[in-house]
Amino acid sequence: MDAIPLISYEQYEREQQRVHSACHEIWDLLDQVKDPEIPALSIWDLGVLRDIQVREGRIVVSITPTYSGCPAMDVIRSDITDALTAADYTDHEVRTQLAPAWTTDWMSAEGRKNLRNYGVAPPQNGAENAVPERRVACPQCGSENTQRVSEFGSTACKALFQCGDCREPFDYFKRI
Amino acid sequence: MNDTDLKPATLEYALRLGDDSLVLGHRISEWVSHGPFLEEDIAYANVSLDYIGRARMFYNYAAELANDGRTEDDFAYLRDAREFRNLLLHELPRGDFAYSQVRQLFVDVFNTGFLAELIHSKDETLAAIAAKAIKETRYHLRRSHEWVLRLGDGTEESHQRTQTAVDALWGYTPELFDMDALEQRLADAGIGVDTAQLKAQWDAQINEILSKATLEIPAGDWAVRGGRVGFHSENLGHLLTDMQSVHRAYPGCQW
Numbered sequence: 001m002d003a004i005p006l007i008s009y010e011q012y013e014r015e016q017q018r019v020h021s022a023c024h025e026i027w028d029l030l031d032q033v034k035d036p037e038i039p040a041l042s043i044w045d046l047g048v049l050r051d052i053q054v055r056e057g058r059i060v061v062s063i064t065p066t067y068s069g070c071p072a073m074d075v076i077r078s079d080i081t082d083a084l085t086a087a088d089y090t091d092h093e094v095r096t097q098l099a100p101a102w103t104t105d106w107m108s109a110e111g112r113k114n115l116r117n118y119g120v121a122p123p124q125n126g127a128e129n130a131v132p133e134r135r136v137a138c139p140q141c142g143s144e145n146t147q148r149v150s151e152f153g154s155t156a157c158k159a160l161f162q163c164g165d166c167r168e169p170f171d172y173f174k175r176i
Numbered sequence: 177m178n179d180t181d182l183k184p185a186t187l188e189y190a191l192r193l194g195d196d197s198l199v200l201g202h203r204i205s206e207w208v209s210h211g212p213f214l215e216e217d218i219a220y221a222n223v224s225l226d227y228i229g230r231a232r233m234f235y236n237y238a239a240e241l242a243n244d245g246r247t248e249d250d251f252a253y254l255r256d257a258r259e260f261r262n263l264l265l266h267e268l269p270r271g272d273f274a275y276s277q278v279r280q281l282f283v284d285v286f287n288t289g290f291l292a293e294l295i296h297s298k299d300e301t302l303a304a305i306a307a308k309a310i311k312e313t314r315y316h317l318r319r320s321h322e323w324v325l326r327l328g329d330g331t332e333e334s335h336q337r338t339q340t341a342v343d344a345l346w347g348y349t350p351e352l353f354d355m356d357a358l359e360q361r362l363a364d365a366g367i368g369v370d371t372a373q374l375k376a377q378w379d380a381q382i383n384e385i386l387s388k389a390t391l392e393i394p395a396g397d398w399a400v401r402g403g404r405v406g407f408h409s410e411n412l413g414h415l416l417t418d419m420q421s422v423h424r425a426y427p428g429c430q431w
Contacts, residue, residue: 068230068232069228100307101304101311150218
């Protein structure tokens with residue numbers, strides 16, 4: 001499906017932060033750390049990876065939780081540690097940063113595309129925190145003849161939809 | 177950062193808010209596999225996780241303030257009922273579906289007002305937790321609101337059950353707006369929230385929703401209190417027995 005590639009201001013700021021970072025190789029390395037619930041998304045794409053600093057030889061990685069109770073956070077933390085250790089960055093620390101609160105506006109364009117290909121409809125722009133009742137494009141057939149089944153889905157970040165054309169049920173990644 | 181003399185009060189405040197979240201989170205997790213249908217089962221699991229996550233953030237902050245080796249697990253698993261400081265409304269049993277949804281509505285409307293104020297706390301961590309939690313609470317409120325309308329203005333049986341729930345829970349709501357010396361001190365310092373100020377807005381919102389749902393607003397001639405000083409209903413002890421059993425049987429166990 002064609003989409004006009006707009007990026008949010010928040011996303012632009014994140015891109016800039018990464019581009020101007022003094023440790024590109026670590027950002028690139030951590031691209032291999034995926035959301036354990038949705039392996040199509042890296043923690044960068046998801047917006048969970050907030051910052052990487054090198055202070056006197058020690059690498060400090062800051063991540064932010066998606067939802068307060070998301071069980072994936074503990075796994076993500078240990079996956080980051082594993083990735084850094086495997087690349088011989090032994091002196092490191094993973095910090096949790098609560099503010100500013102995570103928003104799906106931080107999700108990268110690449111992440112949105114990968115999410116759709118994976119079978120999950122990416123978050124749509126609109127009123128904050130509202131899940132539309134219909135017209136979320138089906139990730140399988142692209143039809144907009146879809147309907148919300150439930151505002152809550154298999155994980156905290158998703159709502160459940162069904163397509164009226166191909167009849168497939170699908171997850172929608174909620175905008176928050 | 178806090179003045180040093182406000183630190184013990186802030187620690188106690190974080191524990192109170194953590195206890196509210198943990199006890200309610202655990203209570204609604206009891207719906208998992210008992211929901212009326214699959215989507216509601218999943219919805220309750222999600223809401224429950226949000227609350228347990230919120231509890232972890234408050235407890236972690238309390239542990240940081242205490243700085244005496246205790247962790248979030250000590251607060252959750254190694255305190256007894258009298259040491260918990262949650263408001264009683266959160267510990268009441270899950271009841272039937274109407275009862276749980278009415279309680280959720282009362283809590284969600286309260287938290288929308290409470291967290292909107294806590295965001296402005298001078299304490300950066302409390303403000304950050306509130307900023308995160310309010311997004312989730314607004315989401316929860318849409319569901320509890322819709323359900324109370326649907327059940328109240330539904331069949332004769334659903335209406336009657338929902339009215340019974342409203343009547344049974346009503347006397348536990350005044351406690352939400354009680355202030356004690358500690359909370360007043362924190363509110364005056366710009367750290368905590370003056371919940372007494374939230375009552376008028378809560379009343380207005382709840383009255384509007386209950387009227388729309390064709391439910392009667394109770395007379396409000398009784399009120400139960402005690403959670404913030406550790407006087408609980410027997411329900412909390414049963415809940416803790418269940419929730420803490422693994423940790424108490426295998427202290428320090430990791431898996």
